[in-house]
Structure formats: C-alpha cells, structure tokens
Amino acid sequence: MTHTARIAVIGAGAWGTALALQAARAGAEVSLWARNPAAMSAGRVMPRLPGYALPSGIAVSDVMPRQADLILLACPMQHLRVTARNVPPCAPMIACCKGIEQATGLMPLQVLGELFPHSVLGVLSGPNFAHEIATGQPAAAVLASADRTQARRLADLLTTPAFRLYASDDPTGVQLGGAAKNVIAIAAGAAIGAKLGENARAALITRSIAELSRLSHALGGRPETLSGLAGIGDLLLTCTGAASRNYRLGLAIGQGTPAQQAADALEGVAEGRATAPALLQLARQHGVSTPVIATVTSLLAGTIDMDDASQLLLSRPVGHEFA
Numbered sequence: 001m002t003h004t005a006r007i008a009v010i011g012a013g014a015w016g017t018a019l020a021l022q023a024a025r026a027g028a029e030v031s032l033w034a035r036n037p038a039a040m041s042a043g044r045v046m047p048r049l050p051g052y053a054l055p056s057g058i059a060v061s062d063v064m065p066r067q068a069d070l071i072l073l074a075c076p077m078q079h080l081r082v083t084a085r086n087v088p089p090c091a092p093m094i095a096c097c098k099g100i101e102q103a104t105g106l107m108p109l110q111v112l113g114e115l116f117p118h119s120v121l122g123v124l125s126g127p128n129f130a131h132e133i134a135t136g137q138p139a140a141a142v143l144a145s146a147d148r149t150q151a152r153r154l155a156d157l158l159t160t161p162a163f164r165l166y167a168s169d170d171p172t173g174v175q176l177g178g179a180a181k182n183v184i185a186i187a188a189g190a191a192i193g194a195k196l197g198e199n200a201r202a203a204l205i206t207r208s209i210a211e212l213s214r215l216s217h218a219l220g221g222r223p224e225t226l227s228g229l230a231g232i233g234d235l236l237l238t239c240t241g242a243a244s245r246n247y248r249l250g251l252a253i254g255q256g257t258p259a260q261q262a263a264d265a266l267e268g269v270a271e272g273r274a275t276a277p278a279l280l281q282l283a284r285q286h287g288v289s290t291p292v293i294a295t296v297t298s299l300l301a302g303t304i305d306m307d308d309a310s311q312l313l314l315s316r317p318v319g320h321e322f323a
C-alpha cells in the first residue's frame with residue numbers, strides 16, 4: 001500500500017485555500033493553518049468565488065501541524081518571516097508567496113533559509129489565479145529548488161492532470177519573476193487606467209522584461225527562467241487579467257485614485273506595493289537600471305503623478321533594443 005502524503009498549508013487566504021483544495025485533489029491528506037479559522041467565510045477568503053466550500057476532509061486549525069511530508073507557506077510575503085517562525089521544520093517547505101521582504105530586501109527562500117538552514121526548501125510560482133485553481137481549471141506552474149531531483153519529487157506531490165507543475169533548479173529566477181510581475185502589473189494597470197492605450201501596455205511589459213533580464217543576470221538567475229511560467233507566463237496573466245489585484249491597484253492609480261486609497265479598496269493583498277521599493281533597492285545595490293520599477297515605486301509613494309510617470313518613461317533615450 002502506498003503512503004498517502006500529508007500536506008500542511010500555512011495561510012488560509014485565497015492562495016492557501018486554493019492550494020489546500022489542489023493538494024486534496026492530488027490525493028494528499030491536507031491540513032490548513034488559519035490565523036483565525038472562525039473568521040473564514042467564503043466571501044472573505046475567496047472573493048472571486050463566493051460559493052466555494054472546503055471539502056470536509058480538509059482540517060482547518062489555528063494549531064501548527066507537527067507532522068507533514070510537505071509544508072506550503074502561502075501567507076503574504078511581508079508576513080512570511082513571522083508566520084514561518086512558528087512552523088515546526090518537520091518536512092520540506094515550499095514558499096508560495098510572491099514578493100521581496102521590504103525590511104531586508106530578501107526573497108522568500110532567503111528568509112526561510114535564515115530560519116531553517118537544514119530544511120529542504122523550494123518555491124512555487126506561475127500564472128495561477130487562486131479562484132481558477134480552486135475550481136480545478138487547467139493551469140501550470142513551476143516548482144523550483146536548488147536540487148533538481150528534490151524539485152521534481154516535491155512537484156509530483158501536487159501535480160494533477162489539470163495542474164501541471166514543472167520542476168526547476170533556478171529558485172532565484174523563479175522568485176524574481178514572481179516578485180517583479182506584481183510591480184509590472186501595477187504599471188500595466190496604471191497605463192490602461194490613464195488611457196495611455198494597449199500599445200503602451202505592451203511596450204511597458206516588454207521593456208520590463210529587458211529590465212528583469214538585467215536584474216536576473218546580476219542576481220545569478222538563468223535567462224530562460226524569465227521566458228517561462230514564472231516570468232512571461234505570470235506577466236501575461238497579471239498584466240492583462242482584470243482579476244489581478246496588482247493590476248487593479250494600478251488601474252485605480254492610473255485613474256487618479258491616491259495609492260493608499262486604492263490599496264484600501266482592494267479585497268486582498270497587492271504584493272507589488274511593498275515589493276516595488278524593495279526591488280528597486282535590490283536593483284540599485286547591483287547597479288542595474290530598472291526605470292519601470294523606479295517609476296512604479298515613485299507612483300506608489302505619491303511623489304509623482306501619472307503625467308510625470310509617462311513623461312519619465314517617454315523621455316528616456318531610445319537606443320538599441322538589446323543594448
């Protein structure tokens with residue numbers, strides 16, 4: 001008889017809940033840790049899927065699991081450190097959040113590496129709206145770990161025919177893609193909100209990829225990762241999908257709503273907001289020019305408005321495309 005995998009999901013927001021449903025679909029015994037299980041209601045957890053119901057087989061608790069074969073950390077990036085600190089390192093851990101820790105400039109696996117230097121660590125990222133994963137619609141993502149064999153083994157625990165998890169041994173590139181696409185989605189939303197047009201959005205997305213390629217190279221990521229699911233894949237989804245919270249944050253800012261007010265009106269976390277300044281600082285530390293990320297950071301801080309933002313980008317010299 002084969003052993004049923006025990007998967008513990010930490011964080012019961014939209015993404016943690018969707019991952020718990022996916023893990024159950026993959027045949028695992030699933031536990032879902034929520035800060036406040038009593039506050040979990042369909043409309044709050046999964047606003048895009050108000051009628052969803054967790055199967056009774058998924059145990060929801062505010063007590064951290066003591067045993068598991070795999071731990072998925074699905075809380076927002078800025079709460080990863082404080083949440084993960086309470087997780088017993090009883091199994092490989094997969095960071096499922098997308099962002100950079102603002103206080104330290106660290107990526108998810110660097111944060112986990114500080115807390116759990118002896119654990120097997122991985123990161124899951126890709127074009128995945130939680131409400132679509134929750135209902136089992138087809139999707140693909142990447143699971144990256146420094147060790148390729150571990151990455152494949154861990155991906156297999158979550159893979160089903162409709163959720164195709166590719167393995168990667170480039171966690172740096174995968175984390176950068178996941179963090180940066182939220183910042184670029186704010187730019188794309190702002191361009192559409194300000195009625196700059198779809199040409200402008202396509203140009204922004206494409207020039208952002210040039211920015212990210214430079215940064216990825218400086219950080220030690222592999223170039224092909226950015227053309228994969230965690231890079232272009234997630235940019236395509238988040239910069240064009242109206243369900244994206246980051247895109248909608250940008251849209252509201254482009255329409256003239258102050259950043260704080262626009263963020264308060266969202267029904268969930270828009271990671272790009274905290275990640276933009278952290279990513280900009282990381283780029284500066286590595287001497288990499290990232291004009292789109294810099295412009296989004298200033299827009300979010302309210303130090304420039306949409307007219308300034310487009311002027312800043314349009315007044316840059318036009319040179320060779322891949323200089």
Ligand SMILES: NC(=O)C1=CN([C@@H]2O[C@H](COP(=O)(O)OP(=O)(O)OC[C@H]3O[C@@H](n4cnc5c(N)ncnc54)[C@H](O)[C@@H]3O)[C@@H](O)[C@H]2O)C=CC1
Nearest residue numbers: 012013014015016075076077079097098128129130268269
């Ligand atoms: N929602 C989506 O479609 C996807 C989200 N992600 C990523 O997953 C991560 C979590 O996002 P969502 O589940 O969508 O967030 P969400 O906005 O649905 O939920 C936020 C969660 O954070 C918790 N939280 C709030 N304050 C906290 C604190 N101080 N400490 C610990 N937890 C706290 C809330 O209880 C809630 O469970 C983010 O990094 C996001 O980028 C990744 C892929 C898809």
Ligand SMILES: O=C(CO)COP(=O)(O)O
Nearest residue numbers: 126127128129244245246
């Ligand atoms: O990461 C996501 C899709 O891959 C979710 O995007 P938002 O956080 O912008 O809603």
